[in-house]
Amino acid sequence: MLYDTGYSSHFFDATNPFPERLYRLILPVELDPQQSVVRQLQRHGVEPARIATVLISHFHGDHVSGLKDFPASRFVAMRADAEGLLSSSRLRALTKAMLPELLPDDFAARCSFADDCPEVALPPWMRPFTRGFDLLGDRSLIAIALPGHTPGQLGLLLRALDDRRYFLVGDACWSLPACRDGKLPAPLVLRYLSHDPRRYTETFFAIRELALREPDLTIVPSHCARTWSSLHDIAL
Ligand SMILES: [Zn+2]
Structure with missing residues (x-):
């Protein structure tokens, strides 16, 4: 996949x-x-x-x-x-x-x-994300809606062969350090590169809350160079 x-x-x-x-x-x-x-x-x-x-x-x-x-x-x-x-x-x-x-x-x-797959409750440690979609029927790969950047952006929660948990978040934030710091993109960028800036902001701060509370969860934004440079030897 x-x-x-x-x-x-x-x-x-x-x-x-x-x-x-x-x-x-x-x-x-x-x-x-x-x-x-x-x-x-x-x-x-x-x-x-x-x-x-x-x-x-x-x-x-x-x-x-x-x-x-x-x-x-x-x-x-x-x-x-x-x-x-x-x-x-x-x-x-x-x-x-x-x-x-x-x-x-x-x-x-x-x-x-x-979102046609069975909807499942996420584990409590994923709060404020509470619901996902069980893509394979065994809860090994869960799709999570990350709306705002686009109407229904698809994030993924999975556990890899190295037993680490990964949350792939696409463009829900561009830089994980900036997200941890609560620094949204500049207003013009937010306005023109988001389908819905208000929902983007909600999703962004939900990821921030999760990132600060769950340091063992590896959150992977698609464009975050800092994150990618830390992921050399993953065994997905
Ligand atoms: Zn994008």
């Missing part, structure tokens, strides 16, 4: 025409082909065809540009995010940093919704 795909060469194909080219003019992207998720997997001895499922945190271009590299995988996302994108016009999607062209043609047929 994968959680998101990052950027890939498909991003450049999708942003060649206008108006999509505006995306990469506003947020310029440099990508070494060796950094694509397919190449990274191969360096770890994993052929992309072995990836049965890609769990999608949300549909911003920097998280889903590699979906077309997994033609046999199924996809799992939150219903609000997936349906929001599938029902959006090209232009409306672009205003929300989403590129429908990045989706495989048969995306809808291969996508299921995490």
Whole structure:
């Protein structure tokens, strides 16, 4: 399984025409082909065809540009995010940093919704998060809604082979140190990079409360360099 795909060469194909080219003019992207998720997997001895499922945190271009590299995988996302994108016009999607062209043609047929899985109570130590969705039926992988950045962003709670607990939180916060310090993004950033700044703020402070109370829980924001540099030898 994968959680998101990052950027890939498909991003450049999708942003060649206008108006999509505006995306990469506003947020310029440099990508070494060796950094694509397919190449990274191969360096770890994993052929992309072995990836049965890609769990999608949300549909911003920097998280889903590699979906077309997994033609046999199924996809799992939150219903609000997936349906929001599938029902959006090209232009409306672009205003929300989403590129429908990045989706495989048969995306809808291969996508299921995490929030259709059985809803379960989370353990008390996860407060203020109280509910999740049991993705595999054995509580080993729980999807948790992290709304605000997008309507229904999908976080993941799991226990890895090293017996550590991980909470993958996508873009619910960008920097874990800043989150611990309670430092929200600048108001303009919050306003333009959030679907709902009020809900983003609620989710952000929920993660902060959890991070301060549960130091043994490894919280992993997608873009936090500090967190990633501390995760060299994990055995997921
Ligand atoms: Zn995002």
